[in-house]
Amino acid sequence: KAGVTQTPRYLIKTRGQQVTLSCSPISGHRSVSWYQQTPGQGLQFLFEYFSETQRNKGNFPGRFSGRQFSNSRSEMNVSTLELGDSALYLCASSLADKVGNEQFFGPGTRLTVL
Amino acid sequence: AQSVAQPEDQVNVAEGNPLTVKCTYSVSGNPYLFWYVQYPNRGLQFLLKYITGDNLVKGSYGFEAEFNKSQTSFHLKKPSALVSDSALYFCAVRDPYSNYQLIWGAGTKLIIKP
Secondary structure: OOOOEEEOOEEEEOOOOOEEEEEEOOOOOOEEEEEEEEOOOEEEEEEEEEOOEEEEEOOOOOOEEEEEOOOOOEEEEEOOOOHHHOEEEEEEEEOOOOOOOOOEEOOOEEEEEO | OOEEEOOOOEEEEEOOOOEEEOOEEEOOOOOEEEEEEEOOOOOEEEEEEEOOOOOEEEOHHHOEEEEEOOOOEEEEEEOOOOHHHOEEEEEEEEEOOOOOEEEEOOOEEEEEEO
16 A cells, blocks of 8 residues: 655745645545644644544644545645744544554655745 | 653663663543654654553564553563664554544654664
8 A cells, every 4th residue: 555645745935825735645544634843842733634524633823724635635724824834744644443543654744934 | 631741852772772762641531552753854653552451562673662550651662772773752642531632742862872
């Protein structure tokens, strides 16, 4: 099976712009989670989607949004970018039929905001 | 509040010595516990998990972890460290009382010296 794929891998934007990141989960996985990873803050949970519904949400401002499509692919959007949004954004998928299922991570999208 | 603590930012171990990376948690109910590893310039990978049953669980690359309910801990261990074990290790727990949201520790950098 192909792993979790994320596009693009690298992105450079300027403050005030918006960005959309894409994630394709492993085939058959219905849950997709998004994380922000920075050297100082570690791994911060953004949101989790299951069957096109947001199941959990982290403590991020409304500028961060996401969605999941019927084929389980997911996108996250960040509007009005700030310098502090520069980070590695990770997507993870899991089977989600049992909460004990582990997550499988993609390589991430490295976002740089100038 | 639900939380996961990894009390050591960094652990240094000589190659061939046993290693321990500590994790304690604070959640209501019976938790689902996970360890993940992030090698340099590579994505996060699942190592092992505890759902129920035997308190000692074995995972990838010779790692194991012991669930201790009374001490609310889930320490990661390996009998003999390899230089290639050098990486960033994350402990995570699913909280059954928070819609099974996955809560992450801050991560511990493990450095194995030859």
